[in-house]
Amino acid sequence: MTQNNNANIVENVHVVVRVRPFLQSEIRESPLQIKQNAIQITTTEQPRTFQFDSVLPQSATQQQVFEAAALDVVTNFTKGMNGCVLCYGQTSSGKTYTCGLNDPISDGIVYRSLYQIFHLLHDTRFELQIQFVQIYNEVLQNLLKPDEKDLVLREVSKNDFQIERLTTRTVTSLQETINVIQAGLKNRAVAPTLANCNSSRAHTILQLNLKTFHRQGHSISKLQILDLAGSERPNKSRSEGLRFQEAVAINSSLSFLGKAVSALSTGKQFVPVRCSVLTKVLSTTLMKNCRTVLIATLCPSVSAAHESVSTLQFAKSCREIVQTVRFNTFGMDSGEEGAGVEKLGRQERIQLQMMCTRAGVQMKDSFELSEVEKIIESLQDQQNEKIQVELEERLQLEKLKHESKVAYYQNLVEAKKESAKASQPPSIMTGEKPDFMSPEAYFIYQKIQELAGQVQNIQKQIQQQQEPELCDQRDLGQILTDYGLNHTQTESLSMNFNLFEEQMESWSGNQFVKPEQTIQLSNLLKAFQRVKLFNQIQNFKSVKEEPKEFVTGPVKNQRVPIKSQKVQGALPSISAFESTQQFKQVVGAQCDTYLREAQGIIDGIKNEASKAAKYQQMEADYYQLIALSSCQMYNFGKVFEKVDGASE
Ligand SMILES: Nc1ncnc2c1ncn2[C@@H]1O[C@H](COP(=O)(O)OP(=O)(O)OP(=O)(O)O)[C@@H](O)[C@H]1O
Structure with a gap:
């Protein structure tokens, strides 16, 4: 089977900046000022202004972040385009919160993306697989099968690395997908540090592989959501022992990523991608056919100003990376998934054909008023049904979220009891x-x-x-x-x-x-x-x-x-x-x-x-x-x- 010659789209990496609200422990004074899509930071040196595709203030909701950063990538993913949403920022700046990769899974990017995917694929035959891995101390581990540690990355073609023998899970519904992710989250490397009581000690990568089937062919695409571990200064976070070792691995992999991004953004011939597992994984994303969005998260406080400047510089370099992306459709008319007016006309005709079939009206060039009314009535019924299904699904999800929260707090209480016991006088x-x-x-x-x-x-x-x-x-x-x-x-x-x-x-x-x-x-x-x-x-x-x-x-x-x-x-x-x-x-x-x-x-x-x-x-x-x-x-x-x- 040959891939159709879908049009290549040349574009820059899209960058969204999000400033999280002050935490209780932080002094409410910020060096950051937001003006539309620009952010200014005032440090001891000259104030500096950075321009991005979108800058979201402390008051931004999870839905606003999703719409600004992920909605487009997710929608195109269901149509056959590879996509990646990458969260980057210093420790405790809100990357995990933004992704919603907390345990229990909260309604951040991951949850909202899944909801959108299943919503868009409602009428489509599809196969969806999940991969969920983490890079901990430079080792790739499967979160869905904790005994699959030390996975190997193999370069299948230049700068295209694939994980060997990684177990994946096939899912068919939103609830099942959330359950799988929820189980994987339990295996994530998370530990308290001075900067964050729930700090990610590994880079977490959630990947969805999708194949959709259409009458004339199919499309394949992958979507990655990455919650990178945050850079931290060990002398500031005062990490020791294992925490120190983790901080070193995190910082060095982020610094290699910075170098690769800088080479890519300046159009250098040689891009150093083999220095760390993270750069190998991201080389396929940044250098191959994959629509990429970077969410740069910032802490609002003055004490984080130095790290905020680094994050903004990294985000600026990313925005300069140029990518070539396309829809991966096979056996379908060229650009079927594109957005041309004639093509939309064709799609509308197909839709009209479907509506007629459902309403029991014959497809023709012109319709009687009664036939139009019949079609509208049938559409309304379908709409109502759809709303009903969506509501039920939403309800189920809320229930699931509630249950997993209850289980989470029960576990927390048990853990507290255990640690209270452990801290008792000698037995x-x-x-x-x-x-x-x-x-x-x-x-x-x-x-x-x-x-x-x-x-x-x-x-x-x-x-x-x-x-x-x-x-x-x-x-x-x-x-x-x-x-x-x-x-x-x-x-x-x-x-x-x-x-x-x-x-x-x-x-x-x-x-x-x-x-x-x-x-x-x-x-x-x-x-x-x-x-x-x-x-x-x-x-x-x-x-x-x-x-x-x-x-x-x-x-x-x-x-x-x-x-x-x-x-x-x-x-x-x-x-x-x-x-x-x-x-x-x-x-x-x-x-x-x-x-x-x-x-x-x-x-x-x-x-x-x-x-x-x-x-x-x-x-x-x-x-x-x-x-x-x-x-x-x-x-x-x-x-x-x-x-x-x-x-x-
Ligand atoms: N937009 C937000 N609104 C409210 N609270 C937030 C927001 N973003 C982050 N937080 C809170 O800030 C704290 C740190 O967030 P989070 O754990 O997501 O940081 P992180 O960048 O993932 O850190 P690390 O790199 O150490 O894992 C958490 O308590 C989180 O609940």
Whole structure:
């Protein structure tokens, strides 16, 4: 297929200057004066005046900037002409704001251009692709696929560089396009500096590749929107480390761009484009077939005057660059997209044909009044429909913008919470006493931690030896010793138990305690509850138990070895009673109390064991206790037998 011989248009780079409003932190005194399309700057030297295609004052709206800078480029892009909108200016002069490449995407050039493109392509079959990249520290990175770093630029023909193997995204609607850009924005290199709390640390390039299909052929075009990182003086912005390194990369690439622009504007044969990634990317834009608009952004304050002069000089050089552009239409009549009167007549005829078809009226040279009315009526209906669609689309967009703003602020709140947490005093897990704990609480906390370590070891050992026999036959006293508890510890623990419980619960709910610490605290709490339970068992055992020999417990028919030991609180002597009856009553009552207490402890263990089934030791203790209580019952039974025998 051959490209039609569309007319070449020779023109200068179009330059629009925008002065942003004063920020709150700035002294409201400006060296800039605007007179129509001229801007005068007064510094310590002579005042200087620069003339541009358009100079927009502080009061200019985003829509005015779009109309002055991008509307024409965008409209012609949909008709097959390559276009580029380039934002240039010192740091914090409003480039990102003007492009609208904030996160969430705001209604600057990008948003308005997309809206216009989809509006103009409403009735056309088209394919649209997005590429979204950044040049960070002289490295090309894909914002739509963050793992595509260090992309390679290949020179396909002289001064025409293409990015190799760059993933692109095909989009079909405005909303989808905005979603894709929004996702890409999350990967942009942005960081706070002294000059701008949201400073772009990379040059950002959004490129749209469009193919439109017409009855007789098609057109192809690309549109680039560039938000360049701003020049900054490291000694003024006091950047250090990585920020300094970024500033150096930004400044040197802008200085190479300045040299290339200066060579182009003065018509030099040799243009130095291979010095930086940015100049390579822009060489295709500035030197090939691409209608280019530069938006030079300025800070209004006196302190920025020096940088404003540099920006204005750069803008002046750009305006002197001469470009040759044309429509890239294929298989269509020459200049179909042009603006000649005869061609417009032809287009009007085509439009009339379309109107007739839609209104159900036959196309002819002259029409009856009724036919004209029919066509007008149909047009009005179509217009209404179109308005309806546009309104709905607008509404959807507003909704989308609102939602992304909400998500943005939610993220911001989360991030603030995170950083608040991070700035808290050292955590209790780092071994230092945090401010919110009293020294006593911290001492106890440390003790519990020691014990919990030991408990964990024992648990591991128990889990490894899963023979139930082993567990069942373990002596309760031994188990407690195994847990590493000495008398003082268990005393102190049980005395302080309530305090711990309260303290740990309050830590768990404390917003400054991290989730992993909460888990550790709850483990500690569990371990501690177990310790408390064992304490109770030990107390109970030391008072009530008087086993004499091996007995057969009721559980699993296991033989439980009970060590003989001297225990206080043994059964009363029979001689102390007046009658067998009285003895049985007293011992029986004691036996009941004992069983009730045993049952209470058993329930406690059962409860704990069911809460954490993995605590097999708990279960083993439970069986042990049942065995012990039945052993006690057996002993009572023996005594009763003796008493009965004696009384008979
Ligand atoms: N026309 C404007 N109206 C209101 N506020 C603006 C305007 N232009 C810029 N600002 C504000 O000025 C600040 C700096 O703007 P912005 O981040 O767009 O600067 P920049 O030139 O992109 O900076 P950098 O090069 O550091 O990325 C931001 O807080 C932005 O909201």
